[in-house]
Amino acid sequence: RKEVEQDPGPFNVPEGATVAFNCTYSNSASQSFFWYRQDCRKEPKLLMSVYSSGNEDGRFTAQLNRASQYISLLIRDSKLSDSATYLCVARTGTGGFKTIFGAGTRLFVKA
C-alpha cells in the first residue's frame, strides 16, 4: 500500500464547476500536510498547507480528517488555469526528509 494515495483521475470538469480531490495517508504519525500544484513538465508549487481546523484560500479549501487519515481539496468556480496535477503531501516526524508525495490527481477544466 502506498503511503499517500490519490485518485489519478483525470477529472474533466467545465469552467465554473466545483471539484473535490481526496487523498489518504497510511502513517498515523504524519504531522504536516500540504497540497502542491504541478503544471505539465514544471516543478511542484506549494498551493496550501492543510490544518486540522481546515483552511481556505480564495476558491480553495483544504480539510484534514485525522481519524480517517484523509485530506481533501475543494476547488470552487473552476478556471481554465486550474488545469494541472494536484499532489497530496504528508510529512512524518521531525525533518523534511520524511515528506511523502502522492502521485497526483490530474484536473482538466474545459470551457
Added chain:
Amino acid sequence: DGGITQSPKYLFRKEGQNVTLSCEQNLNHDAMYWYRQDPGQGLRLIYYSQIVNDFQKGDIAEGYSVSREKKESFPLTVTSAQKNPTAFYLCASSTKRDSYEQYFGPGTRLTVT
C-alpha cells in the same frame, strides 16, 4: 528575488557517463533535497542535507552522489552505476522548523541514451 535555480533545464548524455546537476538557493534555507520524478509516480527522495557538510541517503540513493560544501549549493551527480537515470530531477529546500514546507527549483530533465 529569492528562489531555487537548477541548471541545465535539459541534459542529454550517453550511457556510461557521469553527469552533475546544479542546484542553488538564496532562500537561506538549511535543508536541501533531491528528488526524482518518473511518469505517473510520486516524487522519490534521492538525498537530503540538513546542514552544510552533512548529507544523508534517501530512498533511492544508489547510483547517485552529492556534496554540500556551501549552504546555498547542493549538486547531484548521476553516476554510470545508476541503472535507469532518465528522469525529471527536482531540487528543493526548506527551513528546519515549523512544517518544513519545501520549495522546488524548476527541475532538470535528464535523458541518457
